[in-house]
Amino acid sequence: MFNSVVFRDWQSTAEGETVLQHFYDPHSSGRKLFGILERPTLPSSIEEVSYKLFVAGKVGVGKTTTIARLAGIQCTSNYTETPGIRKTNVYWPVKIWDKTILFKLQFWDAGENSMRKYSHVLTSCKEKADAILLVFSYTDAASFHEIPQLMSKLSQGHHPAKIVIGTRYSSTNSLDVSNAQTKEFELKWKARVLRMNSSLNERNEVHKISPIMNVICEQLWIRDQDYLLKQGLNS
Amino acid sequence: MTVHILCITSAGGLPLFTRKRGDGEVLPFSIVASLNGVHMFCKSQNVILKSTSTPDTTFVWEEFEGSIILVAAASCSNEATLRKLLNAVFNAMLLMVGVDDIRNIRNPDRLKRELRVCYPLIDKFMDGMDGSTVSNSSASALTTRGKKSNINSETAEYPCCGNLIGMSETILSYESNDLMACLDAYADCLNSQFACLLVYGRELVSTPAWTDLHPLERQLLTLLTVVSSPSTSSDTPIFLPFKSPSIPFRLIWVLLVPGVSILGLCGPTPSLSEAEHLALQCWGSSADHLRSITQLAPRNFPHSIQLDSNVLGFLLINTDVGKYVLSYAANDKPVWQGAERTDNNTELGNPVNAPSSRHRLQVLQTFYHQAVEPLLLAADTPNKKEKGDIAKESSPLESYWCSEYHKCHGIRRNANVLCVLYPSSVPTHTMRMYALRKVKDEFRVNKCETDPKKIEAFVSLGKENLNSIRRQVIVANLYRADNLVIEKKIG
Numbered sequence: 001m002f003n004s005v006v007f008r009d010w011q012s013t014a015e016g017e018t019v020l021q022h023f024y025d026p027h028s029s030g031r032k033l034f035g036i037l038e039r040p041t042l043p044s045s046i047e048e049v050s051y052k053l054f055v056a057g058k059v060g061v062g063k064t065t066t067i068a069r070l071a072g073i074q075c076t077s078n079y080t081e082t083p084g085i086r087k088t089n090v091y092w093p094v095k096i097w098d099k100t101i102l103f104k105l106q107f108w109d110a111g112e113n114s115m116r117k118y119s120h121v122l123t124s125c126k127e128k129a130d131a132i133l134l135v136f137s138y139t140d141a142a143s144f145h146e147i148p149q150l151m152s153k154l155s156q157g158h159h160p161a162k163i164v165i166g167t168r169y170s171s172t173n174s175l176d177v178s179n180a181q182t183k184e185f186e187l188k189w190k191a192r193v194l195r196m197n198s199s200l201n202e203r204n205e206v207h208k209i210s211p212i213m214n215v216i217c218e219q220l221w222i223r224d225q226d227y228l229l230k231q232g233l234n235s
Numbered sequence: 236m237t238v239h240i241l242c243i244t245s246a247g248g249l250p251l252f253t254r255k256r257g258d259g260e261v262l263p264f265s266i267v268a269s270l271n272g273v274h275m276f277c278k279s280q281n282v283i284l285k286s287t288s289t290p291d292t293t294f295v296w297e298e299f300e301g302s303i304i305l306v307a308a309a310s311c312s313n314e315a316t317l318r319k320l321l322n323a324v325f326n327a328m329l330l331m332v333g334v335d336d337i338r339n340i341r342n343p344d345r346l347k348r349e350l351r352v353c354y355p356l357i358d359k360f361m362d363g364m365d366g367s368t369v370s371n372s373s374a375s376a377l378t379t380r381g382k383k384s385n386i387n388s389e390t391a392e393y394p395c396c397g398n399l400i401g402m403s404e405t406i407l408s409y410e411s412n413d414l415m416a417c418l419d420a421y422a423d424c425l426n427s428q429f430a431c432l433l434v435y436g437r438e439l440v441s442t443p444a445w446t447d448l449h450p451l452e453r454q455l456l457t458l459l460t461v462v463s464s465p466s467t468s469s470d471t472p473i474f475l476p477f478k479s480p481s482i483p484f485r486l487i488w489v490l491l492v493p494g495v496s497i498l499g500l501c502g503p504t505p506s507l508s509e510a511e512h513l514a515l516q517c518w519g520s521s522a523d524h525l526r527s528i529t530q531l532a533p534r535n536f537p538h539s540i541q542l543d544s545n546v547l548g549f550l551l552i553n554t555d556v557g558k559y560v561l562s563y564a565a566n567d568k569p570v571w572q573g574a575e576r577t578d579n580n581t582e583l584g585n586p587v588n589a590p591s592s593r594h595r596l597q598v599l600q601t602f603y604h605q606a607v608e609p610l611l612l613a614a615d616t617p618n619k620k621e622k623g624d625i626a627k628e629s630s631p632l633e634s635y636w637c638s639e640y641h642k643c644h645g646i647r648r649n650a651n652v653l654c655v656l657y658p659s660s661v662p663t664h665t666m667r668m669y670a671l672r673k674v675k676d677e678f679r680v681n682k683c684e685t686d687p688k689k690i691e692a693f694v695s696l697g698k699e700n701l702n703s704i705r706r707q708v709i710v711a712n713l714y715r716a717d718n719l720v721i722e723k724k725i726g
Contacts, residue, residue, distance in 0.1 A: 038522060074465075080464075086466040113351070118483070
């Protein structure tokens with residue numbers, strides 16, 4: 001079911017490390033957040049592909065923190081609700097077969113209250129999204145149970161790729177969402193469930209996040225290939 | 236020092252939120268209830284309770300729109316400052332929620348949820364109440380003097396002071412005019428009159444309509460971008476507390492290069508992705524230029540202007556336009572050597588014991604709150620204005636502060652206030668002369684200022700300083716002492 005297209009541990013290889021050098025922020029321990037006028041300094045032969053991802057989930061499960069961790073930037077530890085829409089561009093180099101491809105992932109995130117109060121917020125987040133990133137918390141069973149409903153509500157129309165991320169995962173503490181439940185979910189809905197632990201250890205953050213980033217990129221890539229295949233059959 | 240803010244509905248006495256900064260205990264519910272109770276009791280007797288103080292805490296009450304009561308409680312702070320804080324907090328609530336939902340509270344629980352987005356703004360205001368309460372991260376930077384913590388805390392963010400309530404922080408550059416053209420083009424594309432270019436949360440250039448906004452509105456809008464979690468762009472529905480309290484605008488913020496971003500206020504169109512695309516079109520060619528501008532921070536004025544090495548930092552305020560420039564690294568090398576800052580200080584001949592830049596920022600802030608705000612700006616308070624010019628003339632123009640480690644000097648000329656921080660080795664009487672010379676420098680800094688009002692203000696400032704220097708020379712001649720033996724010419 002989940003065949004691997006993307007070279008999984010490529011970011012840890014010598015080649016991957018060299019490319020990733022261009023993504024770090026020299027002033028902090030994390031990665032750099034690029035403004036819209038720039039991109040990582042990579043050879044122009046590397047192709048860039050851009051995707052829009054809408055991050056959805058119950059209020060307070062850690063959507064904004066998840067994005068900050070995927071982007072490799074520091075995020076304030078205390079919880080605040082997101083006002084309006086936040087869009088975060090994350091660049092991520094991926095090795096697919098023998099080609100290095102630069103993924104530009106545009107994560108869209110919006111606060112629950114502004115979504116309710118202003119209709120344009122949800123509309124512009126959903127519009128032409130290539131993927132929906134559904135976030136739930138391992139410590140909140142309700143946030144997990146509402147995922148299927150959320151998924152069917154958001155994926156009407158243009159069939160975005162679906163990726164599920166569980167936050168606050170811990171292998172030692174007891175969790176409100178069991179591994180059996182997530183397994184069942186994966187089989188039933190044919191969507192990957194990724195785990196993100198709550199440790200704030202910043203060392204080697206890139207290598208902890210890279211499996212998640214690789215899966216996200218892979219799902220987007222597969223969706224494109226399927227689309228191209230269908231187009232080819234129709235014409 | 237601890238600051239508490241309580242927000243309670245007038246009608247039902249329901250607490251909407253409480254915020255606390257500093258290391259004191261959270262106020263127990265019984266105290267919150269009695270603080271509200273005593274205000275309510277007075278109200279029922281047709282008395283308005285404004286403030287009270289205990290030996291170590293000042294309490295201030297204020298009712299807004301007849302529906303919300305805000306209470307501030309703080310140690311070592313004066314009533315006027317706390318009232319200003321409450322006003323800023325209420326405007327932050329208006330900014331995010333709008334006046335209609337606050338005036339008619341139909342569902343307190345919903346309002347409570349909606350107000351959650353204001354917390355970062357409110358906390359930021361409370362942080363700025365006193366230099367000593369700057370958030371935990373900065374406090375640790377002060378105690379751990381290790382190089383690593385300096386790198387993380389100082390070069391990563393350039394702490395935006397941004398908390399002289401009711402004023403917006405600016406950054407001075409000679410190149411503002413070139414950027415103005417780009418900004419105008421961008422505002423046109425957005426179909427908006429309101430746009431502003433920010434460098435580390437400080438205004439660099441802004442459209443005339445933006446400058447005409449109330450200073451507190453400008454401060455709130457820029458602070459909102461500073462306190463929100465890092466992202467590439469954002470689209471936030473906001474209300475303008477003074478200009479448009481019941482019709483929301485969309486605040487579009489786009490990060491151009493790290494540290495430099497643009498703000499625009501617009502209606503239903505264009506969408507966030509379109510706005511980003513327009514920003515790319517308008518600014519695409521100036522990426523390098525914008526990157527070079529970030530090197531002004533945290534000095535905040537052009538590197539071509541050199542100041543005396545004894546000037547550790549300064550704060551220049553114009554109360555008419557509600558803007559200020561703060562430099563706590565007046566003599567530091569440009570940013571790209573920022574990590575080595577402490578070494579540079581000694582190289583430049585700065586006193587070895589000079590306070591760290593974080594400390595300098597705190598001292599200047601405390602000086603502003605404790606000496607400048609109550610004394611120098613006293614003439615601006617409404618009850619004194621009624622008495623006319625006499626009060627203004629009799630209000631103090633200068634203020635001195637001397638401590639074991641540093642000295643501060645504040646000087647007021649019309650709407651301009653300049654505070655300078657010196658090491659303690661500088662003789663007190665020479666501070667005045669430094670300040671005047673510094674004002675002249677300031678005058679040069681403002682050469683690029685395009686706002687004619689501001690130019691006029693600075694011209695008169697320069698003239699007045701000239702006069703006072705003349706007076707000083709005359710006085711010095713009157714009391715001239717005979718030359719000392721070693722000064723006498725031989726023969």
